[in-house]
Amino acid sequence: xxxxxxxxxxxxxxxxxxxxxxxxxxxxxxxxxxxxxxxxxxxxxxxxxxxxxxxxxxxxxxxxxxxxxxxxxxxxxxxxxxxxxxxxxxxxxxxxxxxxxxxxxxxxxxxxxxxxxxxxxxxxxxxxxxxxxxxxxxxxxxxxxxxxxxxxxxxxxxxxxxxxxxxxxxxxxxxxxxxxxxxxxxxxxxxxxxxxxxxxxxxxxxxxxxxxxxxxxxxxxxxxxxxxxxxxxxxxxxxxxxxxxxxxxxxxxxxxxxxxxxxxxxxxxxxxxxxxxxxxxxxxxxxxxxxxxxxxxxxxxxxxxxxxxxxxxxxxxx
Amino acid sequence: xxxxxxxxxxxxxxxxxxxxxxxxxxxxxxxxxxxxxxxxxxxxxxxxxxxxxxxxxxxxxxxxxxxxxxxxxxxxxxxxxxxxxxxxxxxxxxxxxxxxxxxxxxxxxxxxxxxxxxxxxxxxxxxxxxxxxxxxxxxxxxxxxxxxxxxxxxxxxxxxxxxxxxxxxxxxxxxxxxxxxxxxxxxxxxxxxxxxxxxxxxxxxxxxxxxxxxxxxxxxxxxxxxxxxxxxxxxxxxxxxxxxxxxxxxxxxxxxxx
Numbered sequence: 001x002x003x004x005x006x007x008x009x010x011x012x013x014x015x016x017x018x019x020x021x022x023x024x025x026x027x028x029x030x031x032x033x034x035x036x037x038x039x040x041x042x043x044x045x046x047x048x049x050x051x052x053x054x055x056x057x058x059x060x061x062x063x064x065x066x067x068x069x070x071x072x073x074x075x076x077x078x079x080x081x082x083x084x085x086x087x088x089x090x091x092x093x094x095x096x097x098x099x100x101x102x103x104x105x106x107x108x109x110x111x112x113x114x115x116x117x118x119x120x121x122x123x124x125x126x127x128x129x130x131x132x133x134x135x136x137x138x139x140x141x142x143x144x145x146x147x148x149x150x151x152x153x154x155x156x157x158x159x160x161x162x163x164x165x166x167x168x169x170x171x172x173x174x175x176x177x178x179x180x181x182x183x184x185x186x187x188x189x190x191x192x193x194x195x196x197x198x199x200x201x202x203x204x205x206x207x208x209x210x211x212x213x214x215x216x217x218x219x220x221x222x223x224x225x226x227x228x229x230x231x232x233x234x235x236x237x238x239x240x241x242x243x244x245x246x247x248x249x250x251x252x253x254x255x256x257x258x259x260x261x262x263x264x265x266x267x268x269x270x271x272x273x274x275x276x277x278x279x280x281x282x283x284x285x286x287x288x289x290x291x292x293x294x295x296x297x298x299x300x301x302x303x304x305x306x307x308x309x310x311x312x313x314x315x316x317x318x
Numbered sequence: 319x320x321x322x323x324x325x326x327x328x329x330x331x332x333x334x335x336x337x338x339x340x341x342x343x344x345x346x347x348x349x350x351x352x353x354x355x356x357x358x359x360x361x362x363x364x365x366x367x368x369x370x371x372x373x374x375x376x377x378x379x380x381x382x383x384x385x386x387x388x389x390x391x392x393x394x395x396x397x398x399x400x401x402x403x404x405x406x407x408x409x410x411x412x413x414x415x416x417x418x419x420x421x422x423x424x425x426x427x428x429x430x431x432x433x434x435x436x437x438x439x440x441x442x443x444x445x446x447x448x449x450x451x452x453x454x455x456x457x458x459x460x461x462x463x464x465x466x467x468x469x470x471x472x473x474x475x476x477x478x479x480x481x482x483x484x485x486x487x488x489x490x491x492x493x494x495x496x497x498x499x500x501x502x503x504x505x506x507x508x509x510x511x512x513x514x515x516x517x518x519x520x521x522x523x524x525x526x527x528x529x530x531x532x533x534x535x536x537x538x539x540x541x542x543x544x545x546x547x548x549x550x551x552x553x554x555x556x557x558x559x560x561x562x563x564x565x566x567x568x569x570x571x572x573x574x575x576x
Contacts, residue, residue, distance in 0.1 A: 020574075061575065064403070065406070066403055066574075067574045067575060068572070068574055084409030084410075087409040087410075088409040090407060092403070093404075094400055096400070097400065097403075098399045098401060099401060099404070100329065102332070102333055102337075103329075107332075111325055112404065114321065114325040115322055115325055115326075115405065115408040115409070115410055116408050117321070117322075160404060
């Protein structure tokens with residue numbers, strides 16, 4: 001069983017850590033990542049969550065071979081990141097990417113495709129298809145990147161990460177700087193990559209994106225893994241409270257008398273009620289002839305999980 | 319490997335030729351050649367000598383400035399702007415990146431020097447009304463200037479791999495100046511005693527000998543360039559540049575990117 005899982009693992013880290021030396025004479029150690037053990041399975045969308053400065057970018061830099069680990073080890077696609085054959089199968093979008101602004105998107109993608117050994121006769125077709133895929137208007141293809149907005153640059157960044165059709169796509173804050181429409185398009189693109197069987201590992205501090213996209217997430221805080229789990233399991237559990245909405249403000253004094261906090265907007269009222277009190281509240285609403293709009297059990301969100309983990313002691317990762 | 323180095327070199331070349339600073343320097347160089355033409359016209363008897371001296375010096379000085387100011391930023395700019403991340407996450411070895419950047423800038427310098435040489439010969443033809451067979455020795459002097467560009471670029475690349483751009487620029491320029499007077503340094507080493515003798519002797523061997531590569535004055539006087547000197551300078555220049563590029567690659571290989 002273990003052997004089968006091993007074949008299916010795309011990223012596996014074992015006690016991976018990074019300490020930088022800072023200050024005069026580089027005498028002072030600064031821990032950027034404490035021993036990190038996690039695995040990302042083939043074909044999943046894995047969200048790497050954490051507040052700013054949590055160590056997400058450091059982890060990605062280690063995984064991409066841009067910085068040397070201080071300890072521990074990792075494998076990517078079953079091999080070593082220093083192996084060019086492995087790197088040819090990875091697409092990477094750094095945080096706040098700054099590309100050669102004297103190039104046009106066509107020139108930039110041609111450069112990166114050449115570096116990734118995409119055959120010359122294949123390049124034009126793939127570049128055109130990729131630029132269309134990330135939603136970059138055709139009239140911008142021959143414009144120098146220095147004239148691009150942040151959102152357009154992010155699209156070009158995504159395009160360079162997938163132009164060589166990699167098996168693993170690693171994205172550092174891919175939604176950063178995008179407007180709501182742009183974010184939606186990036187989310188759709190990540191889902192498309194997922195459906196094509198590619199593994200997507202992305203870092204973010206925008207929890208709604210992670211909740212909408214990810215199969216699994218890991219939460220990192222101050223360089224330390226705080227928790228890891230399947231998103232569906234994390235956000236599904238009932239919290240024991242029920243949200244009730246109704247029309248008819250005349251009921252408010254009675255319900256406040258039951259010790260409930262009631263919020264009203266015009267004639268519409270809303271209260272969060274403990275499960276044990278739900279029947280009593282509904283009876284009271286009926287007695288006052290109020291019109292019931294919704295009764296919704298409250299469930300744990302990824303934000304609840306995230307906030308709980310940020311303050312929680314370390315949990316052992318699988 | 320070759321295709322990756324070629325792609326990086328071509329991109330570096332494209333960056334340089336789209337940089338306005340480069341054109342400003344080239345315009346200055348052409349102005350210098352033009353000025354030497356004017357000076358040549360108001361001088362009697364030595365107009366050819368003056369034009370060659372000033373013209374080739376302009377090609378050399380402006381080329382060295384381009385080599386230093388673009389050379390020191392070849393790698394540091396890519397680190398500062400984080401353009402390097404996307405390149406090194408590809409199947410590109412770090413040494414391939416360094417070598418590609420190096421060849422890109424050397425290519426730029428060769429094309430620039432080629433253009434300025436063309437401008438210089440047009441000026442020479444205008445002044446003398448015809449070219450002579452002995453003018454081929456001017457090409458040999460320009461070839462030596464190109465070898466200097468290769469060495470300077472390699473030194474700028476090496477120094478910038480472990481120091482700040484400003485430190486690298488100052489140091490590279492200082493090395494160029496000291497290297498241009500390396501014969502004097504060697505004479506001083508011979509005359510010195512004790513530790514000073516060994517220190518200056520070591521320094522004179524460490525710092526590139528640009529004096530032997532500066533053949534502008536003899537060529538201006540109409541002297542031919544010995545074949546043995548061409549061979550010696552070629553071997554020396556290529557070996558020195560290759561060593562410096564290898565050093566830069568080694569340092570860059572183990573560098574953590576911020």
